[in-house]
Amino acid sequence: MTDSSAKSGASRRAFLKGAAATGAALGAAGAAHAEGDPLITEVQDWAAGLGDGVDATPYGMPIEFEDHVIRRTVEWLTADTISSINFTPIHALDGTITPQGCAFERHHSGAITLRKEDYRLMINGMVDTPLVFTYEDLERFPRVTRTFFLECAANTGMEWAGAQLNGAQYTHGMIHNMEYTGVTLRTLLEEAGLDAAGDLAGKWVYVEGADASSNGRSIPMEKALDDCMIAFKANGEALRMEHGYPVRLVVPGWEGNMWVKWLRRIEVMDKPVESREETSKYTDTMADGTSRKWTWTMDAKSIITSPSPQMPITHGKGPLVITGLAWSGNGAITAVDVSLDGGVTWQEARLAEPGKPMALSRFYLDIDWDGSEMFLQSRAMDDTGYVQPTKAQLREVRGLNSIYHNNGIQTWHVNAEGEANNVEVS
Numbered sequence: 001m002t003d004s005s006a007k008s009g010a011s012r013r014a015f016l017k018g019a020a021a022t023g024a025a026l027g028a029a030g031a032a033h034a035e036g037d038p039l040i041t042e043v044q045d046w047a048a049g050l051g052d053g054v055d056a057t058p059y060g061m062p063i064e065f066e067d068h069v070i071r072r073t074v075e076w077l078t079a080d081t082i083s084s085i086n087f088t089p090i091h092a093l094d095g096t097i098t099p100q101g102c103a104f105e106r107h108h109s110g111a112i113t114l115r116k117e118d119y120r121l122m123i124n125g126m127v128d129t130p131l132v133f134t135y136e137d138l139e140r141f142p143r144v145t146r147t148f149f150l151e152c153a154a155n156t157g158m159e160w161a162g163a164q165l166n167g168a169q170y171t172h173g174m175i176h177n178m179e180y181t182g183v184t185l186r187t188l189l190e191e192a193g194l195d196a197a198g199d200l201a202g203k204w205v206y207v208e209g210a211d212a213s214s215n216g217r218s219i220p221m222e223k224a225l226d227d228c229m230i231a232f233k234a235n236g237e238a239l240r241m242e243h244g245y246p247v248r249l250v251v252p253g254w255e256g257n258m259w260v261k262w263l264r265r266i267e268v269m270d271k272p273v274e275s276r277e278e279t280s281k282y283t284d285t286m287a288d289g290t291s292r293k294w295t296w297t298m299d300a301k302s303i304i305t306s307p308s309p310q311m312p313i314t315h316g317k318g319p320l321v322i323t324g325l326a327w328s329g330n331g332a333i334t335a336v337d338v339s340l341d342g343g344v345t346w347q348e349a350r351l352a353e354p355g356k357p358m359a360l361s362r363f364y365l366d367i368d369w370d371g372s373e374m375f376l377q378s379r380a381m382d383d384t385g386y387v388q389p390t391k392a393q394l395r396e397v398r399g400l401n402s403i404y405h406n407n408g409i410q411t412w413h414v415n416a417e418g419e420a421n422n423v424e425v426s
């Protein structure tokens, strides 16, 4: 590559030498070249004059050197961009919060532009008082803020029959994790009065969006009253248009398809609608040709985001940070194990912080890489005691006909050069 990468390599080595001197465990990372490094000894352009003023970026974008950290599509999957999918660059992110600007999108009839002033949310059906809320109305109910992942049921769906897409972004990038602010669905249902509906057992809500597809889904009342949210902020700011501005439904731990964007109507019913999105789609065909339905929960899953095919090891042997994401729709992640040898032996990774229910967890495993090939795997455990299955275990139960709900353990083969590829081990 260019001069500048060589330069930053040199300054990194200098840093590592400093770290070793203070007793950190990075001693073997390389000799220092601090002496004579113009980046240290010379006054640089950026220090010789003034930087940008505070009026240069009223709303900031990532610096130009990060312009590869973007949503991407897979050409053969993206027949048209209106009814389609793109993928979060999870390989290049760290921490747990997904910036809205690069969080994957899935729309069935394109992303619509809906002004707050034109927004209406209706609650009708088996309620005391059918109601219509404006956006301003919603802002006056008691508010909550909570962080959840949204995973499309089809995430990793192209990998059912074998290793196919080469990159964590493509195999596992139909996921994002945001801090949502809004009101609970329970608050609004209570406002409309659920009592007239009598016994709540067996009741459902049917939720639909304002876009042409409407993406209607039926949700059991227990879930609706438990933790669903009517969200109008994500990561502190207004929802982006592509994520449902001004209001979307949040259905923690359940498949992304139920998180209706541009939410416009909630009907309380005594049975599910059996809409297109819950019959011909989002059902799982088994080996014998029958289909599972109402497979709402996203089971525990994990992925090593680096190293990975888009994130090869470029620094040679020595200290290596292995990192990734884990999540469970059934609760909080309690542990993540990492294997370097395709699942023969496992080591427990470090969680960046204790797992939160139905939110992404970040894990790290710091190793001293000897430069030999690895078959990297990660396996998540949640607080129900569930352990992420191997692909073989999953196929034994579910066959090969499914698209949705593939939470099998992923393998990256890393060769001696540090390049990684999507493979399967038997």
Ligand SMILES: Nc1nc2c(c(=O)[nH]1)N[C@H]1C(S)=C(S)[C@@H](COP(=O)(O)O)O[C@H]1N2
Pocket: 103, 104, 105, 106, 107, 108, 109, 150, 151, 152, 153, 176, 208, 209, 210, 211, 213, 214, 215, 242, 243, 244, 255, 256, 257, 258, 259, 260, 261, 262, 263
């Ligand atoms: N109104 C509406 N809601 C929708 C969809 C849609 O097309 N229209 N797509 C669904 C699907 S399949 C998924 S995976 C998530 C994607 O949310 P995102 O685009 O914010 O990532 O939204 C869901 N909600």
Ligand SMILES: [Mo]
Pocket: 106, 151, 152, 153, 154, 256, 257
């Ligand atoms: Mo989806």
